[in-house]
Amino acid sequence: MEARIARLESDVAHVRSNVAEIKTDVRALRERMDTRIDRLESKLDVLDAKVEGKLGVLDKKVDDKFGALDRKFDDKLGALDRKFDDKLGALDKKFDDKLGALDTKFDCKFDSLRDELTAVRGEISSAKIWALLLYVALAAGTFSTMARAFGWI
Numbered sequence: 001m002e003a004r005i006a007r008l009e010s011d012v013a014h015v016r017s018n019v020a021e022i023k024t025d026v027r028a029l030r031e032r033m034d035t036r037i038d039r040l041e042s043k044l045d046v047l048d049a050k051v052e053g054k055l056g057v058l059d060k061k062v063d064d065k066f067g068a069l070d071r072k073f074d075d076k077l078g079a080l081d082r083k084f085d086d087k088l089g090a091l092d093k094k095f096d097d098k099l100g101a102l103d104t105k106f107d108c109k110f111d112s113l114r115d116e117l118t119a120v121r122g123e124i125s126s127a128k129i130w131a132l133l134l135y136v137a138l139a140a141g142t143f144s145t146m147a148r149a150f151g152w153i
Contacts, residue, residue: 147153
């Protein structure tokens with residue numbers, strides 16, 4: 001039994017030495033991993049700075065291009081607005097001229113119609129006077145005929 005215990009002790013000693021070696025290997029591996037992770041982080045920081053710089057330049061370029069496009073668009077719309085106002089002004093002037101000519105024609109027609117109505121009114125009033133005189137003459141003729149027929153005259 002002692003031989004077995006001695007063998008177990010030697011196996012335990014061997015396991016301890018193996019565990020000690022594994023611990024040193026793990027420590028070395030951890031140090032190497034920390035070093036590599038630090039190098040990777042520094043490279044990623046440099047890469048991040050480069051990407052940020054490139055994105056900043058790209059953002060500025062895009063803003064400049066959109067600003068130029070916005071100015072061009074405003075200029076084109078302004079020119080189109082001015083053309084539209086010019087055409088609308090010319091059309092408005094033509095419309096006013098045509099309405100003025102039409103108004104003048106109507107005024108001339110209404111003036112001549114007013115003159116004709118005034119002449120007709122004058123003729124109607126003179127016809128009234130003539131009709132009144134004819135009624136009076138007819139009544140006088142009728143009464144004189146009656147007076148002669150009844151022997152009053």
